[in-house]
Amino acid sequence: MTLGILDGKKLKQIKMPEIVWDATLYDKQHHFVSDYGADVLQWLAPKADEHILDVGCGTGQLAAQIAESGAVVLGTDASADMIANAKVAYPNLNFEVVDGTQLPYYEKFDAIFSNATFHWIENQNALAQALFKSLKTGGRLVAEFGGKGNVKSITDVIKSAAEQLGFADKVLTNFWFFPSISAYATLLESKGFEVEQIWLFDRPTKLIGEEGMYVWINQFAQHAFKNLTEEQAESIKNLAVEILKPNYFINGEWVADYRRLRVKAKKE
Numbered sequence: 001m002t003l004g005i006l007d008g009k010k011l012k013q014i015k016m017p018e019i020v021w022d023a024t025l026y027d028k029q030h031h032f033v034s035d036y037g038a039d040v041l042q043w044l045a046p047k048a049d050e051h052i053l054d055v056g057c058g059t060g061q062l063a064a065q066i067a068e069s070g071a072v073v074l075g076t077d078a079s080a081d082m083i084a085n086a087k088v089a090y091p092n093l094n095f096e097v098v099d100g101t102q103l104p105y106y107e108k109f110d111a112i113f114s115n116a117t118f119h120w121i122e123n124q125n126a127l128a129q130a131l132f133k134s135l136k137t138g139g140r141l142v143a144e145f146g147g148k149g150n151v152k153s154i155t156d157v158i159k160s161a162a163e164q165l166g167f168a169d170k171v172l173t174n175f176w177f178f179p180s181i182s183a184y185a186t187l188l189e190s191k192g193f194e195v196e197q198i199w200l201f202d203r204p205t206k207l208i209g210e211e212g213m214y215v216w217i218n219q220f221a222q223h224a225f226k227n228l229t230e231e232q233a234e235s236i237k238n239l240a241v242e243i244l245k246p247n248y249f250i251n252g253e254w255v256a257d258y259r260r261l262r263v264k265a266k267k268e
């Protein structure tokens with residue numbers, strides 16, 4: 001599968017991860033995902049009575065913040081576990097289990113919001129098309145996710161740890177969608193969007209606790225180890241953490257080299 005023509009080139013084939021989401025661990029250990037997402041809400045600037053779709057809402061924190069503006073919010077996520085937790089946490093809001101590439105809506109929303117989700121989605125053409133179709137004319141898309149170079153030091157180190165241990169041919173590291181500014185703007189424009197603002201910026205991200213990097217790799221990069229035994233995977237994870245420690249465990253805290261792509265685009 002290719003992801004379409006971007007930057008005048010065909011995007012490389014990327015096999016996307018089949019990840020098992022643990023919604024409780026996500027809230028406890030990785031709540032920084034929605035904490036940082038609060039910043040991108042400023043680009044959304046929700047207004048009372050607007051109909052807003054939050055794609056990849058996870059356990060619902062940002063959908064709840066959007067709803068505080070008086071907007072009517074629908075949160076969707078492909079993970080039933082995440083949606084179950086969101087419904088418990090915010091019983092007055094609407095949530096549905098829906099795959100972002102198959103949004104069953106037609107010109108329904110004034111705005112679509114998404115944080116830290118798009119990099120997980122394999123079929124980026126279908127996603128962009130589904131977003132465009134779901135928006136009313138004049139509606140806006142505001143999204144933030146991993147951009148070009150995101151978590152590169154972590155994936156490079158996983159690769160080099162696997163090489164050192166003789167598993168270079170078995171470990172996978174290129175399975176997220178982290179586009180450049182031009183690549184993503186071209187994709188949105190090809191579906192009819194007008195891109196109003198787009199940024200790529202470093203956002204070093206603190207991971208919680210002394211085990212933070214191990215827990216991050218274990219949760220988010222689990223797909224990297226799918227062709228390895230548990231024992232082989234553990235040896236790579238532990239060596240990767242050891243290699244990363246001198247540069248990324250700073251003053252007792254782990255820092256991951258996140259780079260975000262943030263975009264605001266309009267359906268004219």
Ligand code: BEZ
Nearest residue numbers: 116145146150176220258
């Ligand atoms: C991110 O939010 O950038 C991200 C999270 C998990 C894995 C890869 C990227």
